[in-house]
Amino acid sequence: MTRIELRRPVIAAWAALAAVPVVAMIVEVLRAPRLHFLDYWQILSYASNPDGSLSIGGLTKLHNEHPITLSGLLFWLDARILGGSNNVLGILNIVLVGATVFALYRMLPARLDLTRLDMTKKAGLVTAYTFLLYSSGALEVFGMSMSGASFLLGIVPSVFAILCAHRGRTIPALVLAVVGSLGHGTAFAVWPALALVAWLRRDERWRVVTPLAAGVVIIVGWLALPKPVTTPGPGGAFGFDTVLAAAAGALSPLRITDGAPVAMAVGALVAVTIIGLGVLTARDRDAEHAGWLGVGTLALGAAAMIGLSRVDYGATIGLASRYATIAGLAGCAALTLVVLRVRALNATAAAALACAVAGVTFAAGSPEATNVRNQYPNQQLLAAAMRVEANTVVASNRTSPSVIGLTRAMHAYPFSGSYTLDCGGAEIGSRVTLASVRTLHGSGNGGHIDSGPVRGGTPIVGWAVVGNERADCVIVVDRVGTVVGGGYVDVARPDIPSAAGLPEQRSGFKAVADPRTTGGVVLVRSGGEFYQVSAPG
Known part of the structure; x- marks a missing residue:
C-alpha cells in the first residue's frame, strides 16, 4: 500500500x-422562512422602480452608509426571477x-x-x-x-x-x-x-x-x-x-x-x-x-x-x-x-x-x-399582514408598508403563487363552512383571544388547546366564513397550565386580518378540524 x-x-x-x-x-x-427579513425590503425599494423594473440610479444609493450596488442588484434579481x-x-x-x-x-x-x-x-x-x-x-x-x-x-x-x-x-x-x-x-x-x-x-x-x-x-x-x-x-x-x-x-x-x-x-x-x-x-x-x-x-x-x-x-x-x-x-x-x-x-x-x-x-x-x-415564526405574521395590507402590523415588524405595492408588482413572495397559510387548504379569499366549525368545549380543550374583540389591521393574540395539545395553525375569517387573515401558532404560553389546567405550554398564537374586517372569527385547526376560539365579550 x-x-x-x-x-x-x-x-x-x-x-x-x-x-x-x-x-x-x-x-x-x-x-428558515421563505419571506425575507428587514433591510431586504428597503434595499429592494432602492433598486426598483414602482413598476418593479430595475432602477440603475437606485443602485448608487447608500444604505446605513454602505454601498448597495451588488446587494441591490442581487435582491432585485431574487425578487424578479426567483419570486423572492x-x-x-x-x-x-x-x-x-x-x-x-x-x-x-x-x-x-x-x-x-x-x-x-x-x-x-x-x-x-x-x-x-x-x-x-x-x-x-x-x-x-x-x-x-x-x-x-x-x-x-x-x-x-x-x-x-x-x-x-x-x-x-x-x-x-x-x-x-x-x-x-x-x-x-x-x-x-x-x-x-x-x-x-x-x-x-x-x-x-x-x-x-x-x-x-x-x-x-x-x-x-x-x-x-x-x-x-x-x-x-x-x-x-x-x-x-x-x-x-x-x-x-x-x-x-x-x-x-x-x-x-x-x-x-x-x-x-x-x-x-x-x-x-x-x-x-x-x-x-x-x-x-x-x-x-x-x-x-x-x-x-x-x-x-x-x-x-x-x-x-x-x-x-x-x-x-x-x-x-x-x-x-x-x-x-x-x-x-x-x-x-x-x-x-x-x-x-x-x-x-x-x-x-x-x-x-x-x-x-x-x-x-x-x-x-426565535425570529422565524413572526415572518408568517408579516407575510399575512403584507397580503391583506395590514399596514400597522407591517410597520410594527420594521418593514415599510410602501414595499407592499412594489412586491405585488414584482409578483414576489408573499404575492407569488407559492404563498400559503398552510392551514388545511384554507387560503386568503377562500371560504370555510362555519357550520362545520367545532367549539373548544370539553375536557382537554380551551382557548381565548387575549387581545380583545377581533379587529382587522391589528395584532390578534391568544391561545388554544385541542386535546391537551397546541393547534396546528390559525386563520381569521369574516362573518360569512371568507378567510381574511392568518398567522402562526406554537407561541410559548407557560402561564396556561396553571391558569387553565391544561398541560400544553406552547399554546399561543398571533394573527392578523384584513383592516376592513369587522366581527371576525379566529379559527384554529387540529386533527383535520377547525375550532373557533372565543373572544371576550
Whole structure:
C-alpha cells in the first residue's frame, strides 16, 4: 500500500468533519422562512422602480452608509426571477462562504518542510475554517440571508483579491477589490491589505502604491455620495473604550452576548495575535505569510469601521450575529498565523488546537442561533399582514408598508403563487363552512383571544388547546366564513397550565386580518378540524 493510499482514510475523516457545519447550515437554511427579513425590503425599494423594473440610479444609493450596488442588484434579481426567496439567498450565502474557505485553503503552503505545513496541519486548519465561518453563532448570515448577502458581497471578493495579491497577480486583485467595494463598506479595508501584501512580497513599488491610491479614490467617491439620514442608536454616552470594545466584539469568534466581557476579551486576544505575529511577519518581510496578514488586516479594518460607525449602539454591538463573518475571518487569520509562525507546534498539536477552536466557538454560538430561530415564526405574521395590507402590523415588524405595492408588482413572495397559510387548504379569499366549525368545549380543550374583540389591521393574540395539545395553525375569517387573515401558532404560553389546567405550554398564537374586517372569527385547526376560539365579550 502506498503512502498516499494510507492517507486516504485520514483525508476522508478530516473532510467528513469539515463538512459537519456546512451540512448543518444547509439544514438550517432549508427550515428558515421563505419571506425575507428587514433591510431586504428597503434595499429592494432602492433598486426598483414602482413598476418593479430595475432602477440603475437606485443602485448608487447608500444604505446605513454602505454601498448597495451588488446587494441591490442581487435582491432585485431574487425578487424578479426567483419570486423572492430567503432560502435561495441563504444557499447562495453558503456557497459564497464555501468559496471563501477555498480561497483560504489555496493560501496555505503546500509542501512539508521546515517552513511549510504538513497534511495534518492543513487538514486541521481547513476544518477550523469551516467551523469558524459556518459557526452556529453566524446563523443570521444564512438564515436571515439579506444580512449575510450584504456583507459577503463585499468580503468574499476582498478575500479573493488578497489571494491574488498573495500570488503576485495585482491586476486581478485590484479588479476584485473594486467589486468588493461595490458590495459593502467593510470591503474598503481591502485596499491597505493589498498594499501590505505587495510590500511583504517585495513587489515593485507600483504594486504597493496603486492599491493605496485606488482606495483613496474609492473613499473620496463614497464621501461624495449623498448620505442617508440616520437616527442615533440607543447606546448612550460612549468613549474611546466603547469603540475598542465594539471592535473587539466584531473580531471575536466567541459569539456570545450574555457573556459579553469574555467574548470581547477573546476578540482583543485575536487582534493582539494578528498584530503581534503581523509585526514579526513584517520584520522578516515573509512573503509566504503575506496573504494571511492581509486577511488579518481586512478583518481588523472592518472591525475598526464597525466600532467607529456603530458605537452609538453600545459596546456590545460588535457581537451582533450579523458581524460573525468578520469574526470568523479574524479567527482564521489568527489561528493560521499561530500555526505558521510558532514552529514549536508539531502537526498533532496544531491540529488539536484547530479542533479545539472549532469546537468551542461552534458550541458557544448556540444561544445566538436560538435567538435567530426565535425570529422565524413572526415572518408568517408579516407575510399575512403584507397580503391583506395590514399596514400597522407591517410597520410594527420594521418593514415599510410602501414595499407592499412594489412586491405585488414584482409578483414576489408573499404575492407569488407559492404563498400559503398552510392551514388545511384554507387560503386568503377562500371560504370555510362555519357550520362545520367545532367549539373548544370539553375536557382537554380551551382557548381565548387575549387581545380583545377581533379587529382587522391589528395584532390578534391568544391561545388554544385541542386535546391537551397546541393547534396546528390559525386563520381569521369574516362573518360569512371568507378567510381574511392568518398567522402562526406554537407561541410559548407557560402561564396556561396553571391558569387553565391544561398541560400544553406552547399554546399561543398571533394573527392578523384584513383592516376592513369587522366581527371576525379566529379559527384554529387540529386533527383535520377547525375550532373557533372565543373572544371576550
